[in-house]
Amino acid sequence: MKLYGRLTSFNVQKVLWLLEELALDFEHVQVGGRFGGLDDADFEKLNPNKKVPVLIDGERVIWESHTILRYLVAEYGQTSLYSSCPYHRSLYERWMDWTHTVFQPAFMAVFWGYYRMPPSKRDMPVIEEKLLECQQYLSTLEKELAGREYLVGSNFSLADLTAGAVIYRLTEQGLEIELPPSVAQWFDRLKQRKGYQKYIMSDFTELRAREDY
Secondary structure, three states, X not given: OEEEOOOOOHHHHHHHHHHHHOOOXXXXXXXXXXXXXXXXXXXXXXXXXXXXXXXXXXXXXXXXXXXXXXXXXXXXXXXXXXXXXXXXXXXXXXXXXXXXXXXXXXXXXXXHHHHOOOHHHOOHHHHHHHXXXXXXXXXXXXXXXXXXXXXXXXXXXXXXXXXXXXXXXXXXXXXXXXXXXXXXXXXXHHOOOHHHHHHHOOOOHHHOOOOOO
């Protein structure tokens, strides 16, 4: 098994975290960013969009981060991570989709507008607007997490992995972010997980004020 993508890529980190959770052996091939390689013809054969992550599992090629996550838990996950019941799967998959289409875009607008932009080029009114959006989405998570250890009850799931991956960078880029109490407790639980410590809480300072990929 091989995973292609630079360690500092947010979407690659999610896959790395899950690979750690599943205790799978794999080779990590750094591609993208300062490593280059996305425009190579061989890589384009793997993913016509020329983006990471890309997972190679035997003869199978899988791209798009959340598709890779779904594949891994379906192929290698225990019942705690992958239920045989379609409805039970929908309980975490709805949060995966929400993160990808709602929460993550707001976070990325803040991250690119603030952290990855030289101070002289930051548009602070736009950043503050997107930051307010992020706070609203944190309130959404707060309501769901009230009285629960994880987003889908008492067990860790892909809902926690995808939404939880956002929280570290959101709170570590130098802006004032106040986590609601249940979200803060959930964040503390995630930080105890080995994969979170190893891949999500990794250094991303090379991205500071870097406007290109």
